[in-house]
Amino acid sequence: MMENGPDLVTLLWTTLAAFLTLATFSFLYKDNPLYKIAEHLVVGVSAGYFMVLFLWTSLKPVLIDRLIDGQYWYYIPAVLGVMMWFRFSKKLGWLSRYPIAFYVGTSGVAIPLYMYNNVNRQLSSTLDLTLGFGSLAHFWNIIIVIGVLTGLVYFFFSKEHKGAFGGAAKIGIFILMIGFGASFGYTVMARISLFVQRIASLEEWGVMLYTYIFG
């Protein structure tokens, strides 16, 4: 917004944004042509946006600039990438297995990383021995340890959930349910915040329009 009010170009762009916001909200009533226009528009624009973004910010510096610099060994991933395009060919479709195999192979990095970050680090944080014995924090930590162990027991499907094992799994599902409830509450509030922000943007547009017309 300029010092003497909004300029026409900004007002037009903001009006377009407000129209598309309302068109998308119209889905709350029912599926309708306005919503379909917004939906189809965002698919095309998003696809184009990410294509342009990735090519300029990733492919150019990582591949094209290096090939221009004479680092010819980068032709290998380029050829592998092009081989992916044979995916829909009936005769040469098998060629796309090579880049896929390479891509899948790099998932080997997950073995040490996941083991360290998801398992070791989480276990060491769970068994926190630095908390003072007998303190409230220590008590809650014991609850956390029980929660983690019983939660893991619930996810262990190789043994039938019966007897003591079944009891532990039952406690585990109680803990997991509280966790899912918390995640659900968070998700709903995040969406509500987004909704409030969209309504605020419509209000801004209304103020901008009023200021432009009435000064």
Add this chain to the structure above:
Amino acid sequence: MKRRVPLMMVFVVSLFMVVQNFVPLDEWNWIYQFLLDWTMIIGILSLLLGMWSLWKVHTQKIKRKSENYGYSFITLSGLILMLIFGFFPGSGGIENYWYRSFFYYIMVPIQATMFSLLAFFIASAAFRAFRARSVMATLLLLAALVIMVRFVPMGPLSPIVSDAAGWILKVPNLAAKRAIIIGVGLGAVATALKVMLGIERSYLGRD
């Protein structure tokens, strides 16, 4: 050639990726970074496959005059315009005025509104699903309610709600999340090992 070579490739690359983590040599790190560049290049070139697929689906819809084919013109127009703004010589690439404006005034509002719409659908789904019929459903409902009341836009309604939400997040929620994270970690390692050893081959597709 069609199956064995890709399987061997997976094994060799996976093995290198595992071993390099334990070898603190610059040369190994250089190869690791080099291979990560490869994944980026292959990934971006694969995007063109998705682009072609999108193009094909919508052009075929137009050719066949399928139901609602008119909307395909809108999708293709958005796509073509963004590509022109981003790639036209002298356009400035991602700094192009129209490219940025389409992002800020078309893409962002629609996507944000679509995500905000989910608030209504989640609420209506929860209304139907979250009946306090069992202890588990009641726990889920109570935890969700406390968290939602804590994070209302005008701030926490009372210190009790704030404390209760803090306890839920720091104790049972933390335990649940850790159990899930550890489970995911063990599952990911097991799957990666299966892929590496050629036990899991579904990614190769059929002959």
